[in-house]
Amino acid sequence: VVAAVICAMCAAWVPLLHYRLPVREAAAADAPNVVFVLVDALRADRLSCAGYPRPTSPFIDRLAASGTMFENAYSHGNRTIIAMPSVFTSQYPSYARAIESGDWSTPLPDSQTTLAELFREAGYTTMGLMSNPYLKRPFGLTQGFDRTEEFNNGRFHLSLYRALLATGLLPKPRFAGGISANAAEVTDAAVAWLGRAPARSPFFCYVHYMDVHHPYLPPRVFEDMFNSRDWLSSIDPAGLFTKTVELVGKRQPYPLDDDELTRLSDLYDACIRYVDSEIARVVNVAQGVNDRPTIVVVTSDHGDEFQEHGFLYHNNIVIEELIRVPLVIWRSDRREAGRRVPELVRHVDLLPTLAEMAGFEAPAGVVGRSLSLLMDGGDDNLRASVAEGDHCSALIEPGWKLMRVDTTGTDTLFDLVADSRAKSDVGPIHVDRLEEMRRRLDAYVLGAPVSGTAARARVDAATLRQLQALGYVN
Numbered sequence: 001v002v003a004a005v006i007c008a009m010c011a012a013w014v015p016l017l018h019y020r021l022p023v024r025e026a027a028a029a030d031a032p033n034v035v036f037v038l039v040d041a042l043r044a045d046r047l048s049c050a051g052y053p054r055p056t057s058p059f060i061d062r063l064a065a066s067g068t069m070f071e072n073a074y075s076h077g078n079r080t081i082i083a084m085p086s087v088f089t090s091q092y093p094s095y096a097r098a099i100e101s102g103d104w105s106t107p108l109p110d111s112q113t114t115l116a117e118l119f120r121e122a123g124y125t126t127m128g129l130m131s132n133p134y135l136k137r138p139f140g141l142t143q144g145f146d147r148t149e150e151f152n153n154g155r156f157h158l159s160l161y162r163a164l165l166a167t168g169l170l171p172k173p174r175f176a177g178g179i180s181a182n183a184a185e186v187t188d189a190a191v192a193w194l195g196r197a198p199a200r201s202p203f204f205c206y207v208h209y210m211d212v213h214h215p216y217l218p219p220r221v222f223e224d225m226f227n228s229r230d231w232l233s234s235i236d237p238a239g240l241f242t243k244t245v246e247l248v249g250k251r252q253p254y255p256l257d258d259d260e261l262t263r264l265s266d267l268y269d270a271c272i273r274y275v276d277s278e279i280a281r282v283v284n285v286a287q288g289v290n291d292r293p294t295i296v297v298v299t300s301d302h303g304d305e306f307q308e309h310g311f312l313y314h315n316n317i318v319i320e321e322l323i324r325v326p327l328v329i330w331r332s333d334r335r336e337a338g339r340r341v342p343e344l345v346r347h348v349d350l351l352p353t354l355a356e357m358a359g360f361e362a363p364a365g366v367v368g369r370s371l372s373l374l375m376d377g378g379d380d381n382l383r384a385s386v387a388e389g390d391h392c393s394a395l396i397e398p399g400w401k402l403m404r405v406d407t408t409g410t411d412t413l414f415d416l417v418a419d420s421r422a423k424s425d426v427g428p429i430h431v432d433r434l435e436e437m438r439r440r441l442d443a444y445v446l447g448a449p450v451s452g453t454a455a456r457a458r459v460d461a462a463t464l465r466q467l468q469a470l471g472y473v474n
Helices: 002-018 058-066 080-089 115-121 160-167 183-195 230-234 237-248 258-286 347-358 431-447 461-469
Strands: 033-039 068-070 099-101 104-106 125-130 147-149 203-209 294-299 327-331 339-341 385-389 392-397 400-405 410-415
Touching: 033 258, 033 347, 058 258, 058 294, 058 327, 080 115, 080 347, 115 125, 115 203, 115 347, 125 183, 147 183, 183 203, 183 258, 203 258, 230 258, 237 258, 258 294, 294 347, 392 431, 400 431, 410 431
Parallel strands: 033 203, 033 294, 068 339, 125 147, 125 203
Antiparallel strands: 068 327, 099 104, 294 327, 385 392, 392 400, 400 410
């Protein structure tokens, strides 16, 4: 049995040992490398550089201190499959048209041009570390990557370490819970592929971390780093996750007792600190691959809620806790006093921004526009944003938000300057603005393509099990 396991392990590693990333000629001799880091479920207000009192993000803080931090950045979806196509294509969700429904998916159409495709066409080597089950081939989000590590293939599961875990000869780690690769494993894979990047080509490396996504099970060294009360450590993280998953499955508001909710929030902060340390490792390695400057982007697909609106995780409508996300952009050859940008910016702005920073054109028809003017200290406060969820949507403009819930037929207006959490309906006293924003949201909804016209594909069993374990699919 041991011999068979070792042979299977060795056979599974053969593709990695022999796989060579392509060498390309970049459009510009000084084209920068790009490391795009996305921390799943990281909400904007939990970074210490955003004013959070705990030191959750020392490395991201350093990037912000000599780069640009956008204080009012918005995602376009309250969960991954809705948000990520907009990140990759600079199209709003209903126009990108990547959809998930149980064990069927409507993949991102080949007609959509992704960030990875743009960089590959510009002469870049492209790598994607895809730890979220939605960032896999059935959903079309691997387009343009020379190499993707999806952490569910034979090599990952047939490693000797995994085999020993399955037999019980090694104890299971407390972190990641076997649902997703943990941050250290993702970083290790990123480092391995960066080590194979051709020295003559610039690279685009996308790294997706899942540890800040529930179940919030950090390694033991981080687990009790942020205990609000000493006795909270007696509440087992894995047991707490089991309870909350059962509550989430009921799809209705529910309470945890104060200690349980505080413990959950403490673990969330600990996971941020853990991932922050792994981001530092990736960025430090990336800067040593070649002599080119390095651009680093750190953001999230959505945030998580801790019962601010009665729910947990990201199972609610398009509330601020879920769609306001962190965004930091840093460049190694332009270290200066950090710039903080208060203007509204959006995920759809990332593709044209990175294209401009790398020296090539964004494709025609993208929704977003470059953030370079804001990064240089200019004034650009004309953006509006759209966010979508299951049976809900929102239009966000500077200082205002209109949220629509289809199941109740309600449109609610919020004054984000006076009420940053968007809890108080001001529609009755701002009727003209309510009607104006309602017309604009109607125009967006009515103009969106009909989703049912695109070809569907069945999600493979392994991916479906991961989605179920994460609470996405019943």
